[in-house]
Structures are given as C-alpha cells and as structure tokens.
Amino acid sequence: MLRYILRRIMQFIPVFFGVTLLLFLITTILPGDPVALRAGEKKLPPAVYAEMRHAYGLDKPWYAQYVDYLGKLSKGDLGTSIASGRKVVDIFKETYPYTLRLALAAIVLEILVGIGAGLVSAIKQYTIWDTLVTLSTSILVALPVFWLGIVLQYIFGIQLNILPISGASSARFTAFAHLILPAITLASVSTAYAARIMRSQLLEVQSQDYVRTAYAKGLSPSRVLWGHEMKNALIPVVTFIGLDLGAMLSGAILTETIFNWPGVGFTIYRAIGARDFPVVFGGVTLVLLAVLFVNLLVDVSYAFLDPRIRYGAANEG
Amino acid sequence: MAGELLKLDDLKMYFHTRDGVVKAVDGVSYTLNPGETLGVVGESGSGKSVTALTMMRLVPMPPGKIEGGEVLFKGESLLTMKEEQVRDIRGNRIAMIFQDPMTSLNPVYRIGHQIAEPLMVHKGMSKAQAHERAVELLEMVGIPNAADRAGDYPHQFSGGMRQRAMIAMALSCDPDVLIADEPTTALDVTIQAQILELMQALQKRTGTAIIMITHDLGVVADMANNILVMYAGRPVEFGTTDQVFYQPRHPYTWGLMDSLPTQNLTEKSALHPIKGQPPSLLHVPTGCSFHPRCPYAKDVCGTMDPPLVDLGGGHLSACLFSGDPGFERRVVEYAEVPE
Numbered sequence: 001m002l003r004y005i006l007r008r009i010m011q012f013i014p015v016f017f018g019v020t021l022l023l024f025l026i027t028t029i030l031p032g033d034p035v036a037l038r039a040g041e042k043k044l045p046p047a048v049y050a051e052m053r054h055a056y057g058l059d060k061p062w063y064a065q066y067v068d069y070l071g072k073l074s075k076g077d078l079g080t081s082i083a084s085g086r087k088v089v090d091i092f093k094e095t096y097p098y099t100l101r102l103a104l105a106a107i108v109l110e111i112l113v114g115i116g117a118g119l120v121s122a123i124k125q126y127t128i129w130d131t132l133v134t135l136s137t138s139i140l141v142a143l144p145v146f147w148l149g150i151v152l153q154y155i156f157g158i159q160l161n162i163l164p165i166s167g168a169s170s171a172r173f174t175a176f177a178h179l180i181l182p183a184i185t186l187a188s189v190s191t192a193y194a195a196r197i198m199r200s201q202l203l204e205v206q207s208q209d210y211v212r213t214a215y216a217k218g219l220s221p222s223r224v225l226w227g228h229e230m231k232n233a234l235i236p237v238v239t240f241i242g243l244d245l246g247a248m249l250s251g252a253i254l255t256e257t258i259f260n261w262p263g264v265g266f267t268i269y270r271a272i273g274a275r276d277f278p279v280v281f282g283g284v285t286l287v288l289l290a291v292l293f294v295n296l297l298v299d300v301s302y303a304f305l306d307p308r309i310r311y312g313a314a315n316e317g
Numbered sequence: 318m319a320g321e322l323l324k325l326d327d328l329k330m331y332f333h334t335r336d337g338v339v340k341a342v343d344g345v346s347y348t349l350n351p352g353e354t355l356g357v358v359g360e361s362g363s364g365k366s367v368t369a370l371t372m373m374r375l376v377p378m379p380p381g382k383i384e385g386g387e388v389l390f391k392g393e394s395l396l397t398m399k400e401e402q403v404r405d406i407r408g409n410r411i412a413m414i415f416q417d418p419m420t421s422l423n424p425v426y427r428i429g430h431q432i433a434e435p436l437m438v439h440k441g442m443s444k445a446q447a448h449e450r451a452v453e454l455l456e457m458v459g460i461p462n463a464a465d466r467a468g469d470y471p472h473q474f475s476g477g478m479r480q481r482a483m484i485a486m487a488l489s490c491d492p493d494v495l496i497a498d499e500p501t502t503a504l505d506v507t508i509q510a511q512i513l514e515l516m517q518a519l520q521k522r523t524g525t526a527i528i529m530i531t532h533d534l535g536v537v538a539d540m541a542n543n544i545l546v547m548y549a550g551r552p553v554e555f556g557t558t559d560q561v562f563y564q565p566r567h568p569y570t571w572g573l574m575d576s577l578p579t580q581n582l583t584e585k586s587a588l589h590p591i592k593g594q595p596p597s598l599l600h601v602p603t604g605c606s607f608h609p610r611c612p613y614a615k616d617v618c619g620t621m622d623p624p625l626v627d628l629g630g631g632h633l634s635a636c637l638f639s640g641d642p643g644f645e646r647r648v649v650e651y652a653e654v655p656e
Contacts (some may be wrong), residue, residue: 215375219438309425
C-alpha cells in the first residue's frame, strides 16, 4: 500500500508540469495586459509602463517566466499580485478557508440528501416517493447552476427576505446563514447524481445472490439492508462524492461568483479578468495540489471499502 | 424424531407478470422424513428451485403469489406463519446452499464473519464465540488452516472452497433440513465429487435431511432415498431411488436418462439428449406439457391432462401410458422441436 501511494505521488510530477505548462501557454495567447489594466482608463507613461512590466518579469518570454515561477515555487513563494501588490500566498491563505467551508457544507448536504433520497427511492421502488426522487433529480441535473443560484437568491433573499444572498460572514450565526444558499446551489447537481447512483446501485445489489444468501440465513430485512446491501452499494457512491469533493476544493467559480463568496474560485475568476497572472498561477497551483491529493485519498479509501482491491503486491495492505 | 419433517401438499405459486401468469410451481407435493435425502430433478426452468424458494418464503411477492397448497414444517404451516417466525426457521432449522458459490458469498465480508452471522442471529452467540465456532465449522468442511482462512475474503477462496464455506454456513446452526440448490453445477468435475462426498459424510454425522436439487440424475442416484422429477412446474414422477432410477415409468425421466453419459459410450450408443427447451411457463402446452418433445406421444397427449397416478408402492407417474405393461423405454431419436 505504501509503495502504491509513493508511486501515485510520483505520478503527480508529470501531471503538475503538464497543467502548469499548459497554463503558461494559454496566457501567452490571451489578449490583454495586466499592467495596462491596473492603470485603468489612464494611459501610463511609456517609461513607467516598461519598468512595471520589467518588475513583474512580463518582458521576458513565457518560458523564462515559467522558469522564474518554478524557481519561486520551490521556495514556497507564489509571487506578488500585479493588481493589488499583495503576496499571492497571503491572498489564498485568506480565501481558501472560505472555499473549504463552502465545499464541506455542500458535501455534507450531498451525503445526507443524496444518499438519503437514493435510499428511499430504492427501498420504496415504484411508489410515489421513488417517482418524486427520480423526477426531482432529473430536473436538478438539467438546471444550470447559475440559474438555480439566481432563483434561490430571488426567492429566499428578495421575496421572502430571510437569507443573505451575497458575501460571507465570520460571526457564528450569520456565517451559517450566509452559507445556506451557496451550499445548496453548489451541492444541487452532485446531490442529484449521488441520489441516482445510490438508487441504481442499491437496486442492483438487491438482486445479487449474496443478498438471497443473507435472507436465507434468517437475517432481518434491516440487517440485510444495512449490513449486506449498503456496504456494497455505497462503494461507487463514496467514489463519486470523493471525486466531487476534489472538484469543489478547486473553488466553484460559478457559485462563488454568483454569491460573491470570497473563495478561491471567485479570486481566480477576478484575477483572470484583471490578467493578474501571478494570482491565477498561484491559485491554479494550489487547486491542482488539492485535487491530486483528494483523488489519491479516494483511491486509497477504495482499498478499505472493497477488499477485492489491493494495491501493490498480493497480501499487502 | 418420528414423523414427517417437511410436507408439501399441492403447492402452487404463480408469478403475475405483465405478459401473463407464470405457473412456476403448479401442484407439487412431497414428504421429507428426518435424515432422509430427496432428490429433485429436472431441466432449468422446471420449477425445482422456485419450489424450494417458495416454501422458504424467499420469493418476492408480488409478483409471486401462492395460489394454493400447504407447506408444513414439523406440522406448522410455513405459508401462514408470521414473517418473524419464518426468519427464525431460515438458516436455523432449514438452511440453503446455492448453485454459484462465486456470487453467493458477500464480497466485502470475511468468510469467518459470514459463517458466524447465523450463529449470532439464531443462537445468540457473542462475536467471539461465533467466530470460534465458525473456525471449527471450516475445519469440519475440510478447509486447511481454518483459523487463518476464516479471515480471508471470498475472492481469496477457490470455487470448491467457497462451496465448502457455504456448506459450513448452512450447517452452522445444525439444521433439520438442508436445501442444496445445484450445489455442484458451477464446480469442476473432480471438485463436484468431493463436495458430494462431503455432504454425505456430514449428513451421516449430523442426521440432517437433505433436499438435493439438480438437473443431473446421476448426482442423486447415489445419495437420495426418494426422487422427484419435475417438468414445467409440475411433478411428473416420484418414487424411491430404486423405483425412479431403475424402473422409471415416465418418458421425461427416460429422456433424462438418455442424456446421461454412460461408461460404455461408443459412437453407436451416443448421447441422445432431449431436443429443444422446456416450454415457456407463460404458454404451457395443453394436455401433457411434455408431449411436444416426447417421442412416445400420441394424439391424446395433446388434449388430456395426465394425472399423477400411483403405479404401486408409492411410485407416482404423470403419463397416460405409464401403467400400460407394453409401454417400455426404447432407443429413440428425439425430434427437433420448433421453438
């Protein structure tokens, strides 16, 4: 198992270089100039303009910039924001906790509502509950996230006026209130998928021979469900939710933007608009590491959920 | 113990599907005494397994529905008793093993746990006690290193070992009846013989009655006291093993025998399998349900329903001609049957 993890971490290296190289290549063809954008309407004197470009290393060719970026990264430095002049590390130290908070809230929703709805739907197959779950998940999957976010803002924020619709808060109660709508929006599509996977997996497991064996042993239906069926049916659901957590840690750009949520996604989105390349690179680097790490975690957890999967040599793990 | 252990009386279970009524079990009767072995023989789809599942109340209802008959276990009706009571009997007094040991064990639980489970449920054993007993049971069914192997998962066992584990699980609570549903079909021939020997040896030791469901007459000839031959959900012949195996009177049983390989099999005396498939239970032929495939059939077979008649000595056969002295098995070619 340890050898497997090490091998996986080795695989991070080409992925890391691939993603960051691609990113640098894209910035070279992106129109717009961070220095000019920072100056706004005014036109900078050519001397000042050239000096600023030099200060940020923008006068160098892209590969030289890339080498600079790697050099700084090896010292844990992500550079300085062109737009605000702040350290990129500081910016994300501030914003990552918000993304984390939103992601965890959405995942909790996904686990509770998604697994719960799928479970009810499968157990009460062909009843009104099943129809309700199937219908609502179909609709949720089809709804664009930004549309759902705006509609929720309109209903709960403007019409009912009971929930905040923008920004985040650090006070305990208001922090929770601020979290509700973005979390629901972010979780919506994944929750619907989780419910559908849960339903289909459970129905499939229920027709397996070992479930018949469990009943033939004289186990009660609840013991068969929670002991024998769920343990098998949950494996794909856990994988899906785990991978989804990785995606959410990369900052949900749409959700964070709609709700002005000061997280990673929103920050990267604004940095792209301002061509604030150090922030974009730094953000993507952090996100990349988070996603790789969570994916590894999911793969490792798989071995614990399903004994048929053993990484590395036989009898290991 | 004296008296009947298990008695099926004209049991009928139909599936009500969108396409129509499937008469999966259509009037099956038999009696099983303590320690006896009953062989239930027939092709796939003849209702052998469903009969067993029906009496264990393991058939999902709906679409299944009991249409009549009775199942008595030690004089008590299994069909009308409460679900909790049946659960006390399942795996405890009547245990089952299934055809495919590859899929009948739960892949995410250790073998030892799966064998210990019925002990905890039925005998109120603690986890440790049940585990200890599970190891003993694994030893009993001939798993070497049982204490270690109890910690294995099913995928670490071979097919034969898994079926041994299934047998250990079924025998864990020392049941009165063991229903073995094609226990050797999915196994290699050499392993088949080992498993059958094991079952016979354990039966001698524990006195468990066995219902052996199989499509292979040869399997039951050695083991069974009585044999029931089923076709299209109905019993077609019943009797002692001597009666059914050595003096069969039903053309379908003859057909099953013709399909058995013999030791002096030559080119001239090649296998004569019954051609075609058992009928779809949605459209059972009128009259005798076997008549379209029967080389002995006459016109009357297509119109008259053959009753199960006692030929003497408890030997029952459902063929209009079974009682005729001149009606004998002969070398026949089975005709192709249009689907």
